Amino acid sequence: MSEIYQVSLVLLQIIIGVATGVALIHFTVILLTRTIAGPVRPRVPDHPLRYVFMVPALNEELVIADTVERLLAIPGDVSVLVIDDGSTDDTASIVRAMQRQDDRVKLLQRVAPEARQGKGKALNVGYRQIAQWAREEGIDPDHVIVCVMDADGLLDSHVLAEVDGLFGHEDMGAVQIGVRIVNRESLLGRLQDIEFFVYARIYQQGRNHLGSVGLGGNGQFTRLSALLSLGDEPWTECLTEDLDLGLQLLLKGWRLAFTDRAYVHQQGLVSLTRLARQRTRWVQGYFQSWRRIPAVTLMKGHLYSVVDLLYCLMWPAVSCLVLPIAIILSWIVVGYNVATMDVSLGTWLGVLAVGYVFAFGTSFMLGLNYRATSADISLPRTIVLIHSIGLFQFVWAVAGWRSLYRVIRGQGSWAKTERVAPVASESSSVA
Numbered sequence: 001m002s003e004i005y006q007v008s009l010v011l012l013q014i015i016i017g018v019a020t021g022v023a024l025i026h027f028t029v030i031l032l033t034r035t036i037a038g039p040v041r042p043r044v045p046d047h048p049l050r051y052v053f054m055v056p057a058l059n060e061e062l063v064i065a066d067t068v069e070r071l072l073a074i075p076g077d078v079s080v081l082v083i084d085d086g087s088t089d090d091t092a093s094i095v096r097a098m099q100r101q102d103d104r105v106k107l108l109q110r111v112a113p114e115a116r117q118g119k120g121k122a123l124n125v126g127y128r129q130i131a132q133w134a135r136e137e138g139i140d141p142d143h144v145i146v147c148v149m150d151a152d153g154l155l156d157s158h159v160l161a162e163v164d165g166l167f168g169h170e171d172m173g174a175v176q177i178g179v180r181i182v183n184r185e186s187l188l189g190r191l192q193d194i195e196f197f198v199y200a201r202i203y204q205q206g207r208n209h210l211g212s213v214g215l216g217g218n219g220q221f222t223r224l225s226a227l228l229s230l231g232d233e234p235w236t237e238c239l240t241e242d243l244d245l246g247l248q249l250l251l252k253g254w255r256l257a258f259t260d261r262a263y264v265h266q267q268g269l270v271s272l273t274r275l276a277r278q279r280t281r282w283v284q285g286y287f288q289s290w291r292r293i294p295a296v297t298l299m300k301g302h303l304y305s306v307v308d309l310l311y312c313l314m315w316p317a318v319s320c321l322v323l324p325i326a327i328i329l330s331w332i333v334v335g336y337n338v339a340t341m342d343v344s345l346g347t348w349l350g351v352l353a354v355g356y357v358f359a360f361g362t363s364f365m366l367g368l369n370y371r372a373t374s375a376d377i378s379l380p381r382t383i384v385l386i387h388s389i390g391l392f393q394f395v396w397a398v399a400g401w402r403s404l405y406r407v408i409r410g411q412g413s414w415a416k417t418e419r420v421a422p423v424a425s426e427s428s429s430v431a
Contacts, residue, residue, distance in 0.1 A: 030206030037209040042165025060151035086115025120235035144224035159262040173226035173254025181268035204258035211305035215246035219264030240285025279399035320400025363389035
């Protein structure tokens with residue numbers, strides 16, 4: 001029995017060591033690339049760009065009017081296409097009334113049985129409508145930018161000025177802007193804001209130059225010609241259709257970029273149960289995107305782009321499934337050894353210190369960076385947040401194992417999370 005115990009302990013140490021080492025090396029490369037290369041240099045487009053905001057909506061009467069009004073107020077050549085996906089509330093009638101007042105507002109209404117077939121289906125219908133309009137008006141699809149917006153999303157007023165310069169690069173297929181959580185007064189909202197504002201931003205900035213930027217489902221700007229290169233249905237039925245779209249564009253040779261010079265402000269989930277449910281959908285979407293791994297492996301371009309994309313795709317298996325279990329088991333083993341063996345106080349404190357650094361080291365970096373760049377929280381609250389970030393990671397472990405269970409059961413459908421009334425935010429700079 002002792003031999004089995006020793007072998008198990010060694011295997012745990014190997015798993016944790018390898019997983020942690022790979023993650024640290026990857027994060028170091030991201031930081032170095034981000035620091036040395038800097039942001040993507042803007043280039044003035046050779047032709048004015050037209051922006052079409054595409055907003056899929058299902059029972060969004062609480063937020064849709066405010067969202068459309070904010071989009072129309074953004075300076076530039078803009079229009080808004082709301083895709084009502086079979087709403088049973090007043091979403092369609094609200095948009096229809098706005099359409100009568102401003103011809104830049106368009107409503108595309110879907111009814112059963114076509115409606116409610118997933119966000120990807122709704123986006124594809126809207127995209128085909130935009131492509132038809134461009135053909136009828138004789139507009140070059142290179143000069144049309146389609147922006148996917150959630151119905152609760154609020155954009156910074158200067159967003160098009162920032163995005164314009166990135167689409168000045170002819171090979172730029174899509175641009176993802178940063179995300180901020182509006183209702184970050186609560187601890188749960190603040191933790192979600194840290195994920196987007198610090199963690200995701202650092203990785204995306206590094207990936208600007210690794211050639212592996214990912215797309216999100218909100219504040220996603222894509223050139224119409226890039227979408228056309230993917231056929232009639234660029235958005236798939238993948239639960240993370242945004243991730244899958246980005247992979248397809250990269251495989252087609254398009255360039256993707258990220259900018260944090262403008263943000264989309266959105267609601268965070270206020271329930272831990274709903275948050276775990278959302279993350280379960282995200283992780284399952286990653287698992288669904290594994291079908292792209294063979295194509296990514298053979299993708300033309302730089303080797304480091306391929307390696308980073310493969311790391312990104314495999315991240316849920318390591319971080320959400322294997323590593324949390326290995327960490328918990330190692331804590332149990334270390335705790336048992338410390339409790340049953342005659343060790344000095346110094347040794348005992350040393351073990352605790354190593355465990356503490358291992359559990360919260362990254363959280364310290366994220367929390368301090370967040371306070372330095374966000375500058376709206378006190379130092380005592382930052383200390384609380386640092387420790388909350390470390391514990392918050394276990395939400396991903398729950399999501400990982402739940403998503404694996406859903407995959408095994410063949411469950412691929414997903415019900416939409418209900419929206420709450422809009423929340424004002426003093427930190428938002430939207431127009």
